[in-house]
Amino acid sequence: MRRNAPALVAVTIAALFFALLPFGLSDYHRGLAASVAVYLIAILGLNVLTGYTGQISIGHSAFMAIGGYTTAIMSHYHNTNLILTLPLAFAITFGCGVLVGLPALRLSGVYLALATFALAVSIPQLPLKFSTFTGGSAGISASKTVSNSWLYGVSWSTAAIAFLFTWLVLRGRTGRAFRAIRDSEVAATSSGVTLAIYKTLAFGVSGSLFVLVTNGFAQPNEFSVTLSLKILVGAAVAGLGSLWGVLLGAAFIALLPTLSASAPLIGSAHGQDVVFGLFVIVVMILLPTGVAGLVPRLRRLRVKA
Amino acid sequence: MTALLELRDVHARYGPVNALHGVSLTVDEGEIVAVLGANGAGKTTTLRAISHTVHRDGEIRFAGNALRGGPEAVARLGVAHVPEGRGTFAELTVWENLRLGAYTRRGNLKDDFARVGSYFPWLDDRRHQQAGTLSGGEQQMLSLARAFMQRPRLLMLDEPSLGLAPLLVTEVFRIVQELNENEGVTVLVVEQNAHIALQLAQTAYVLEVGRVALSGPSTDLQQHESVRRSYLGY
Amino acid sequence: MVELARKLSLPQRRLPGSPVLLLLIAACIFLTIGSLRSTIFAQLTVAGVATGVVFGSLALALVLIYRATEVINFAQGEMAMAMVYVAYQLMLWGLAYWEAFFLTLAIAFVFGVVTQQIFIRPVQGRSVIAVVIVTVGLFILIDGLVEWKWSANQRFMQAPFGNKIYHLGSVPIARQDLGTIVITLVSVTALWAFFRFTKLGLGMRAGALRPAAARLVGVRTNALLAVGWGLAAVLGAVAGLMTEPAEYVLQPTLMQPVLLYAFAAAVLGGLESPGGALVGGIALGIFLNLMGQYVHFVGSVLQLPVAFAALLLVLLVKPTGLFGHRTVRKV
Numbered sequence: 001m002r003r004n005a006p007a008l009v010a011v012t013i014a015a016l017f018f019a020l021l022p023f024g025l026s027d028y029h030r031g032l033a034a035s036v037a038v039y040l041i042a043i044l045g046l047n048v049l050t051g052y053t054g055q056i057s058i059g060h061s062a063f064m065a066i067g068g069y070t071t072a073i074m075s076h077y078h079n080t081n082l083i084l085t086l087p088l089a090f091a092i093t094f095g096c097g098v099l100v101g102l103p104a105l106r107l108s109g110v111y112l113a114l115a116t117f118a119l120a121v122s123i124p125q126l127p128l129k130f131s132t133f134t135g136g137s138a139g140i141s142a143s144k145t146v147s148n149s150w151l152y153g154v155s156w157s158t159a160a161i162a163f164l165f166t167w168l169v170l171r172g173r174t175g176r177a178f179r180a181i182r183d184s185e186v187a188a189t190s191s192g193v194t195l196a197i198y199k200t201l202a203f204g205v206s207g208s209l210f211v212l213v214t215n216g217f218a219q220p221n222e223f224s225v226t227l228s229l230k231i232l233v234g235a236a237v238a239g240l241g242s243l244w245g246v247l248l249g250a251a252f253i254a255l256l257p258t259l260s261a262s263a264p265l266i267g268s269a270h271g272q273d274v275v276f277g278l279f280v281i282v283v284m285i286l287l288p289t290g291v292a293g294l295v296p297r298l299r300r301l302r303v304k305a
Numbered sequence: 306m307t308a309l310l311e312l313r314d315v316h317a318r319y320g321p322v323n324a325l326h327g328v329s330l331t332v333d334e335g336e337i338v339a340v341l342g343a344n345g346a347g348k349t350t351t352l353r354a355i356s357h358t359v360h361r362d363g364e365i366r367f368a369g370n371a372l373r374g375g376p377e378a379v380a381r382l383g384v385a386h387v388p389e390g391r392g393t394f395a396e397l398t399v400w401e402n403l404r405l406g407a408y409t410r411r412g413n414l415k416d417d418f419a420r421v422g423s424y425f426p427w428l429d430d431r432r433h434q435q436a437g438t439l440s441g442g443e444q445q446m447l448s449l450a451r452a453f454m455q456r457p458r459l460l461m462l463d464e465p466s467l468g469l470a471p472l473l474v475t476e477v478f479r480i481v482q483e484l485n486e487n488e489g490v491t492v493l494v495v496e497q498n499a500h501i502a503l504q505l506a507q508t509a510y511v512l513e514v515g516r517v518a519l520s521g522p523s524t525d526l527q528q529h530e531s532v533r534r535s536y537l538g539y
Numbered sequence: 540m541v542e543l544a545r546k547l548s549l550p551q552r553r554l555p556g557s558p559v560l561l562l563l564i565a566a567c568i569f570l571t572i573g574s575l576r577s578t579i580f581a582q583l584t585v586a587g588v589a590t591g592v593v594f595g596s597l598a599l600a601l602v603l604i605y606r607a608t609e610v611i612n613f614a615q616g617e618m619a620m621a622m623v624y625v626a627y628q629l630m631l632w633g634l635a636y637w638e639a640f641f642l643t644l645a646i647a648f649v650f651g652v653v654t655q656q657i658f659i660r661p662v663q664g665r666s667v668i669a670v671v672i673v674t675v676g677l678f679i680l681i682d683g684l685v686e687w688k689w690s691a692n693q694r695f696m697q698a699p700f701g702n703k704i705y706h707l708g709s710v711p712i713a714r715q716d717l718g719t720i721v722i723t724l725v726s727v728t729a730l731w732a733f734f735r736f737t738k739l740g741l742g743m744r745a746g747a748l749r750p751a752a753a754r755l756v757g758v759r760t761n762a763l764l765a766v767g768w769g770l771a772a773v774l775g776a777v778a779g780l781m782t783e784p785a786e787y788v789l790q791p792t793l794m795q796p797v798l799l800y801a802f803a804a805a806v807l808g809g810l811e812s813p814g815g816a817l818v819g820g821i822a823l824g825i826f827l828n829l830m831g832q833y834v835h836f837v838g839s840v841l842q843l844p845v846a847f848a849a850l851l852l853v854l855l856v857k858p859t860g861l862f863g864h865r866t867v868r869k870v
Contacts, residue, residue: 118850230612236672276679405756
């Protein structure tokens with residue numbers, strides 16, 4: 001227990017920080033901070049899957065879309081309480097995850113990546129097809145808009161729960177099993193079912209929250225493949241197979257584009273993309289194992305000295 | 306006799322694991338030199354240090370000049386390294402393998418193919434066969450032929466007898482000897498089969514745990530007490 | 540099968556298995572019969588070959604890089620798109636179409652080499668995912684640069700083959716489609732010949748198969764990797780320049796759907812097989828056209844999902860793609 005003392009202290013400080021933060025931020029920034037939490041949940045899920053089994057999955061935007069549309073549709077047609085839609089999105093995405101995860105087990109490596117890519121590309125097209133129900137390309141909105149403070153509270157609470165849950169799972173027997181199979185793909189596919197399900201849960205929830213962040217609109221554009229790629233980037237920047245960098249990874253993808261857009265020289269046309277792209281490349285070159293990889297490197301430096 | 310290859314106090318490592326601790330050896334032009342030792346003694350690592358496929362420190366001189374650069378550069382200087390596992394391109398044809406052997410050479414290769422054909426006549430019929438479908442012995446011959454296509458000054462062989470039936474081993478070593486005598490190719494051969502290696506080579510080095518334990522003319526080593534007991538079995 | 544391979548002096552493992560070959564022959568028969576019975580069918584098939592050959596070209600670029608590095612270059616489409624803008628700019632500066640075309644191909648080669656040297660080489664030795672993320676970064680970067688310089692507005696480019704329509708019997712065939720097929724097949728054949736008959740091509744193949752063994756025979760694998768990227772960029776440029784006329788307008792999103800279909804084609808063909816990528820592309824092109832016409836439920840909206848659903852089905856039956864086989868990578 002004593003070993004965990006510094007970690008506990010750090011966690012308490014972090015919790016206090018996040019609880020007090022919204023009071024110091026403008027409304028707009030609170031919304032931004034909420035989006036960081038949403039990305040965090042998504043990256044968490046991907047991190048566990050890709051980091052622990054090494055399977056590159058680019059399908060997360062599909063599950064986020066499912067979760068997001070569930071929330072929007074439930075709220076729009078049935079006036080469901082927004083918080084209640086979260087467990088519902090959870091459940092539906094879980095079901096879809098199982099449907100997808102089982103046949104996907106036959107695939108591995110790059111074929112799995114491309115199959116999930118196919119999923120990410122295809123799912124956003126479905127709302128366009130059934131446009132009378134789903135609002136087509138204009139999207140569908142929740143029945144009421146929420147304040148950014150509310151958004152902040154809900155998203156960060158959920159993020160905290162997700163983080164805690166992941167941490168508990170990973171340090172237990174399951175986690176040890178995950179780590180042990182990291183190097184063996186044969187073993188990985190057999191336990192892939194559990195991972196796939198877990199991952200889709202995280203995406204479902206983050207999907208619903210994502211919808212709320214985008215002002216309650218569920219639009220096909222929001223859930224394009226670019227979203228999947230962004231999350232993959234966030235997970236890689238965070239450092240795959242580790243939990244601690246996830247916050248930085250989420251901040252990176254949530255904040256960098258918007259921040260650079262408001263910078264004087266860059267804000268023009270698509271300067272923000274140039275900056276974001278460059279940053280991604282530079283970060284990967286300097287820190288190929290992500291932020292999390294920095295810690296063991298720093299530790300090694302201390303030992304040498 | 307000029308020294309074609311000189312190693313002075315060479316260290317080599319695989320990541321953090323040191324495999325060679327100051328190995329020094331000399332190979333004179335036109336010689337056949339054998340490197341013997343048990344598994345893990347550092348024989349393969351020595352060859353890898355020379356072709357620079359492993360991290361190394363120390364002085365290595367080839368034809369009087371320092372041997373620098375990666376494996377490609379070493380090959381271009383005239384060193385042919387036939388590694389453990391023969392380095393055959395199994396997915397390519399026999400002809401393509403031979404052609405790759407001559408990758409560093411310019412000009413017309415007709416003569417080279419003809420010469421290879423005289424040493425390995427059966428290769429001609431198999432030109433278009435996928436190299437991976439050849440038998441073990443045939444692949445070993447192919448790797449020798451490929452190395453010869455390079456027209457190297459120094460031929461380095463890593464355990465050429467591995468996995469081969471005794472008759473084939475004799476055949477392989479006979480060809481190596483011919484290449485040395487007729488074509489003037491200097492040979493550095495790593496072997497666990499000390500018996501046949503000492504018959505072929507003029508000089509030999511015995512490695513133990515990454516260091517040179519013994520060296521000298523092979524006739525002397527053949528008589529040496531510990532060599533007889535450890536490596537020759539009597 | 541083995542005997543046939545030996546007679547044709549092809550290494551027998553390179554030919555696909557009998558069931559796949561039968562499937563392809565059956566498909567060809569189906570297409571021929573359909574074309575003979577209906578002009579629309581024939582028209583769609585030819586048009587499908589034209590679009591498919593473009594997918595195949597980009598797919599080939601992906602396969603080229605994948606075989607050498609086990610990395611999927613997510614930026615391949617955007618690189619191609621950037622080259623089309625370069626051609627556009629060259630024509631604005633007064634060059635004729637074909638002058639701009641060939642100059643762009645040369646520029647594309649250099650672009651590919653430089654990209655590999657500056658952005659990919661630093662991360663090459665690390666994990667595959669690090670390199671993949673860099674290509675994603677490149678995707679975003681190139682997109683941003685193009686929009687920065689030329690804005691996202693639609694532009695018009697001169698069509699190389701004009702709007703003429705030939706007639707084979709009663710089947711209308713667009714000159715543009717014919718031109719696309721010829722140009723792309725010529726460039727793909729040139730590339731094939733390069734790999735098959737030149738020393739450099741052999742070196743590149745060897746370097747992709749067994750990098751360590753290749754270095755031992757003197758192949759400069761690092762330099763050849765850059766050349767590979769250059770060639771892939773050229774293939775991509777050809778694909779882009781042939782896509783533009785089909786789309787009528789030039790805009791930054793030009794290659795994004797093409798990239799998706801190229802991925803599908805490459806995987807369908809089996810990622811290690813260049814022939815498979817081309818065949819996969821053509822098959823996909825024809826499939827999309829026929830499906831769009833005859834299956835009304837799909838229409839244009841569900842084209843992409845259905846194509847990918849078909850791809851997934853193929854993968855479930857044959858996880859390594861039509862022409863792929865489980866190769867163990869050796870060093």
